[in-house]
């Protein structure tokens with residue numbers, strides 16, 4: 001199988017205070033560290049496992065600026081054969097624009113594929129719709145939140161999709177298709193710094209996004225960035241570790257769950 | 260061009276109308292247009308008085324909630340009812356899947372995970388970075404597709420006096436490219452976290468699997484049951500039966516002590532109804548502090564060690 005995996009470079013924001021600039025015009029991401037979107041690790045791993053078993057190759061594609069090359073190196077270190085950067089300086093907030101760009105690129109460059117993988121969502125914008133839009137544009141089937149690939153046949157796959165509350169559905173999907181891969185489907189392999197360094201020696205190709213710009217437009221626009229609506233919020237317990245520990249146990253006692 | 264209504268696509272699982280449909284209907288009400296509900300046949304638990312029109316498709320739920328089929332259904336509905344101004348889905352596994360595919364098919368705008376609507380500007384709030392900031396989105400054409408966050412709009416539903424008109428959309432052919440085979444239930448485990456009165460819940464921020472035994476020790480010492488966020492299960496630090504959230508368990512303990520959990524909505528949805536939520540996180544801006552009753556800004560592993568020492572020493 002030839003599998004193309006879309007991989008995204010995202011800022012790491014979990015422990016950072018995010019600042020909104022110029023009265024809501026932008027979010028300041030300049031000083032943040034970046035890495036591969038966590039969901040994409042699972043996508044790359046699943047694709048690599050499938051070709052290790054059944055033959056073929058994995059191509060990792062990233063849309064972004066030159067720095068996005070970082071995720072291609074990582075994907076190659078995980079076992080991808082090729083890394084393609086669809087280079088654009090512009091931040092495309094609307095996944096529709098990104099999906100159109102990807103669709104144009106796959107068609108114009110005649111990239112061969114049996115399946116396209118994405119992560120379920122990107123950690124930064126959490127849109128969870130790039131793969132579905134791309135599938136519809138390519139007129140091929142789509143399955144989202146895939147948590148298991150049960151069988152790989154010549155012309156179809158049988159996959160399990162994660163629904164809510166511990167329920168899954170098993171569906172049959174014809175090839176070629178698009179799958180969005182859910183975290184937990186596998187255990188992504190460890191990538192060492194040495195591994196990434198070795199991967200840097202594999203040539204990655206750069207394609208200018210401007211060559212695939214037909215109909216790449218945004219149908220939704222960000223008018224403003226805002227901080228979350230403040231709820232009542234928590235009563236904060238302050239003090240040194242001894243004090244905090246004492247106060248916490250006091251609350252647990254008061255609530256009757258600890259003697 | 261548009262026919263002036265909101266189309267709400269129902270989510271149905273095993274014959275039951277999911278509660279989160281109330282949020283899509285609620286947003287429909289805020290949008291101020293008549294609301295039509297699209298659903299398959301044989302569904303229990305629909306309160307038709309919440310709706311202005313009901314459109315029934317002759318299909319079972321496994322066929323209905325299939326992105327390829329959904330596109331054919333929508334084509335038919337747009338033909339018979341006219342083009343809606345908005346098409347609303349739940350922001351769930353199948354809702355987001357169908358919305359993305361349909362928006363791609365119709366070249367229509369889509370905003371996902373909508374949790375707020377600003378009447379004055381007509382913009383939709385969408386979470387970024389696990390609720391650390393929100394973008395306000397404006398749609399530039401119609402129909403606009405939206406997926407709606409569970410819990411966001413249900414208080415807006417209103418009941419009509421009279422039952423709505425019910426129309427049939429007719430038969431829909433299954434899609435060849437994708438077919439439903441069966442539901443699969445995840446295997447249950449030995450521990451039922453939904454029964455616990457006191458949950459000690461750990462997140463990715465504890466750092467590594469090596470920390471787990473010490474949290475187990477603390478849980479034992481405090482007579483709490485250990486639960487966790489999804490990444491902890493994905494990384495195989497704890498088994499799936501311990502996971503709290505939309506794709507795990509919904510819990511309502513007396514006390515939920517969240518250690519190094521950021522507070523993504525998929526997690527919050529599974530524990531927000533706990534009597535008392537206490538959050539410990541080293542990031543004072545962590546979204547979970549918005550939902551907690553008590554908060555502590557601290558390094559969890561250090562505080563854990565102190566707690567073990569104190570509890571065991573007493």
Ligand SMILES: Cc1cc2nc3c(=O)[nH]c(=O)nc-3n(C[C@H](O)[C@H](O)[C@H](O)COP(=O)(O)OP(=O)(O)OC[C@H]3O[C@@H](n4cnc5c(N)ncnc54)[C@H](O)[C@@H]3O)c2cc1C
Pocket residue numbers: 014015120121145389461462463464465487488489490491502503504505506507508518519520521522523524525526529539540541542545557558559560
């Ligand atoms: C379809 C779908 C379904 C999902 N279902 C679920 C679900 O059921 N349950 C669920 O939990 N998630 C679910 N998720 C994932 C969810 O979106 C989040 O990614 C997840 O909840 C984050 O888990 P976390 O808070 O443990 O990790 P992170 O978001 O990485 O947060 C870690 C936190 O730890 C803090 N921290 C780090 N180090 C320390 C330290 N030393 N001391 C104190 N604090 C520290 C950080 O400040 C941060 O706030 C789902 C996602 C999708 C797309």
